[in-house]
Amino acid sequence: MSTAFAYERSGGMGRRVSTWLYLHPWFLLLLLLAPPLLWLGIVYLGSLFSLLLQSFFSVDEFSGLVVREFTLSTYGELFSAANIDIIVRTASMAAAVTVAAAIIAFPIAYYAARYAGAKAKAVFYLAVMLPLWSSYLVRVYAWKLILAKEGILNWFFAKLHMTWLLDALLATPVIGGTSLSVSYIGTFLVFVYIWLPYMILPLQAALERVPPSVLDASQDLGAHAGQTFRYVILPLALPGMVAGSIFTFSLTLGDYIIPGIVGSSRLFIGQAVFLHQGTAGNIPMAAAFSVVPIVIMGIYLTVAKRLGAFDAL
Amino acid sequence: MAAAVTFESVSHHFAHVRAVDRVSFEVVDGEFFSMLGPSGSGKTTCLRLIAGFERPQSGTILLHGAAAAHLPPFERDVNTVFQDYALFPHMNVMGNVAYGLMVRGVTRTEREQRAGEMLALVKLDGLADRRPGQLSGGQRQRVALARALINHPRVLLLDEPLGALDLKLREQMQIELKDLQRRLRITFIYVTHDQEEALSMSDRLAVFNEGRIEQIGTPEQIYEHPANRFVAGFVGVSNVLPPAVAKQLAGTSAAVSIRPERIRLSEQQPAAEQTHCRIEGTLVDSQYHGAATRLRVALPAGGELTVVRQNQRSRTGEPAISPGAQVWLSWHREDMQVLGDGA
Numbered sequence: 001m002s003t004a005f006a007y008e009r010s011g012g013m014g015r016r017v018s019t020w021l022y023l024h025p026w027f028l029l030l031l032l033l034a035p036p037l038l039w040l041g042i043v044y045l046g047s048l049f050s051l052l053l054q055s056f057f058s059v060d061e062f063s064g065l066v067v068r069e070f071t072l073s074t075y076g077e078l079f080s081a082a083n084i085d086i087i088v089r090t091a092s093m094a095a096a097v098t099v100a101a102a103i104i105a106f107p108i109a110y111y112a113a114r115y116a117g118a119k120a121k122a123v124f125y126l127a128v129m130l131p132l133w134s135s136y137l138v139r140v141y142a143w144k145l146i147l148a149k150e151g152i153l154n155w156f157f158a159k160l161h162m163t164w165l166l167d168a169l170l171a172t173p174v175i176g177g178t179s180l181s182v183s184y185i186g187t188f189l190v191f192v193y194i195w196l197p198y199m200i201l202p203l204q205a206a207l208e209r210v211p212p213s214v215l216d217a218s219q220d221l222g223a224h225a226g227q228t229f230r231y232v233i234l235p236l237a238l239p240g241m242v243a244g245s246i247f248t249f250s251l252t253l254g255d256y257i258i259p260g261i262v263g264s265s266r267l268f269i270g271q272a273v274f275l276h277q278g279t280a281g282n283i284p285m286a287a288a289f290s291v292v293p294i295v296i297m298g299i300y301l302t303v304a305k306r307l308g309a310f311d312a313l
Numbered sequence: 314m315a316a317a318v319t320f321e322s323v324s325h326h327f328a329h330v331r332a333v334d335r336v337s338f339e340v341v342d343g344e345f346f347s348m349l350g351p352s353g354s355g356k357t358t359c360l361r362l363i364a365g366f367e368r369p370q371s372g373t374i375l376l377h378g379a380a381a382a383h384l385p386p387f388e389r390d391v392n393t394v395f396q397d398y399a400l401f402p403h404m405n406v407m408g409n410v411a412y413g414l415m416v417r418g419v420t421r422t423e424r425e426q427r428a429g430e431m432l433a434l435v436k437l438d439g440l441a442d443r444r445p446g447q448l449s450g451g452q453r454q455r456v457a458l459a460r461a462l463i464n465h466p467r468v469l470l471l472d473e474p475l476g477a478l479d480l481k482l483r484e485q486m487q488i489e490l491k492d493l494q495r496r497l498r499i500t501f502i503y504v505t506h507d508q509e510e511a512l513s514m515s516d517r518l519a520v521f522n523e524g525r526i527e528q529i530g531t532p533e534q535i536y537e538h539p540a541n542r543f544v545a546g547f548v549g550v551s552n553v554l555p556p557a558v559a560k561q562l563a564g565t566s567a568a569v570s571i572r573p574e575r576i577r578l579s580e581q582q583p584a585a586e587q588t589h590c591r592i593e594g595t596l597v598d599s600q601y602h603g604a605a606t607r608l609r610v611a612l613p614a615g616g617e618l619t620v621v622r623q624n625q626r627s628r629t630g631e632p633a634i635s636p637g638a639q640v641w642l643s644w645h646r647e648d649m650q651v652l653g654d655g656a
Binding site for chain 2: 217224
């Protein structure tokens with residue numbers, strides 16, 4: 001019996017390695033973290049840093065070559081009226097999309113977190129995730145057809161004898177246009193559709209963590225439904241909503257495909273980056289433009305933190 | 314003596330489970346009323362029906378004489394201390410306690426003053442700025458209590474409030490709760506599965522089983538005169554005599570119970586007395602509990618009786634009765650309790 005015991009204890013090479021790792025846990029941690037750290041540190045942060053660096057260079061107007069000297073002239077150009085226009089347009093669109101996504105997502109997420117049974121929850125996850133399985137391009141082009149002048153939406157409004165409503169909507173200055181597919185309204189609708197899952201999922205996760213007894217307690221203490229929503233549900237859902245808004249906001253800020261397919265031909269930041277680094281060959285300007293969403297997100301998160309959005313975390 | 318809460322044949326079921334089955338009872342204004350029972354017996358559902366979180370499928374619920382079955386929770390003069398405390402995690406202690414005043418539109422200065430008084434009442438002054446996450450279990454319990462009392466409810470519902478606390482803290486809180494109830498003179502309705510807690514704190518208690526009430530009475534009535542086998546077994550430890558022994562000693566074919574601490578155990582045969590009955594048995598084992606020793610004795614007719622012997626003085630040095638020894642049991646005839654059928 002004692003021999004069998006000794007045999008088991010001596011073990012093979014694998015056992016000895018396991019024991020050594022057990023006694024030196026920091027080495028195991030290092031082994032696990034090194035690849036992702038290298039990836040994030042060098043490939044991701046490194047390229048971000050070189051991008052930032054590029055934005056402090058400028059382009060020689062005659063030769064079109066990048067002058068590798070520190071200058072703020074590219075940023076000076078960034079703040080020209082036309083470029084400010086692009087930035088304001090993109091940021092307003094991102095804000096509008098985020099607010100709309102939050103409003104649409106909330107009841108869906110609330111239902112899934114509070115009332116759905118196991119089966120309904122499975123259907124919910126499938127319904128939210130399913131669109132993500134098909135190509136984003138296909139879905140955007142599908143929307144172009146839906147929103148076109150000859151599209152199903154126009155036909156639907158005509159059948160309901162409500163074309164006047166659509167026309168009134170399209171007659172609105174700035175956001176209107178000749179048809180939905182070439183107006184900001186169209187761009188907005190497609191953005192909201194495409195990014196909605198990224199708002200629903202974190203919101204649902206946040207609502208799921210709210211214990212039902214806390215809602216009972218609020219009612220018990222005299223709060224009616226509106227007050228319970230305002231003082232308990234909303235503050236507790238806020239971290240999830242902010243997480244979702246980081247997705248919808250930053251994805252809208254950086255997207256260059258949707259506004260190119262559906263909407264007026266006016267530029268968004270993503271398209272400006274694309275044009276400057278491509279045909280124009282103005283890498284410093286493209287880099288300066290890509291810094292804009294980073295700065296906007298930084299400001300957004302700082303304000304959100306100040307307002308106590310992460311207090312319930 | 315007005316009724317604070319009246320249930321008349323109230324039934325409530327979830328899906329296919331009858332959680333509460335035609336339950337009727339009355340809670341007198343100002344009393345400490347406990348609902349005792351094993352988990353799933355319907356006591357918490359009854360509490361939720363009183364608070365208004367559930368609406369009964371049938372029956373009448375009156376709060377201070379007024380029909381309340383369909384009043385929403387925020388329209389009731391009733392507040393609850395939840396089992397998991399249900400404190401608002403995003404608010405500090407002050408925010409939690411003052412919540413009931415805030416939603417009623419009380420000004421900030423007034424609610425901070427009143428919440429401060431409430432915190433002093435539960436001995437938590439100085440912790441107003443803490444978050445629930447920074448508090449110990451006992452402190453959270455006190456915050457929950459202060460929060461529920463701030464609106465001066467006429468009825469306070471407590472759902473196993475001490476369940477998560479350790480024994481010492483629980484005993485201390487039992488005393489404080491009872492003391493608080495006497496001082497505030499409000500009706501306490503206390504849900505627990507701990508029979509000792511229910512016996513020591515309540516003016517009256519109801520014993521629940523499978524959605525129905527088995528017996529309502531004072532702690533003494535419940536303990537001394539259990540209505541049936543379930544109550545006898547759930548509240549305290551009870552011996553139910555084997556039928557043959559019951560027939561021989563009590564002359565009845567019904568179930569007969571005897572409390573372990575009423576049985577006297579001796580090694581010699583006790584003298585025969587008119588008022589007492591005696592029976593011989595074999596000691597199976599004995600467990601030392603500090604204040605008392607619990608012994609199990611097998612009867613020749615089959616079955617076992619549990620005997621509890623107070624250790625009034627140290628028995629160290631005395632030869633212990635070893636398992637297998639023949640012993641005599643005797644008890645007063647009046648201590649035997651004839652039980653109902655358990656329906």
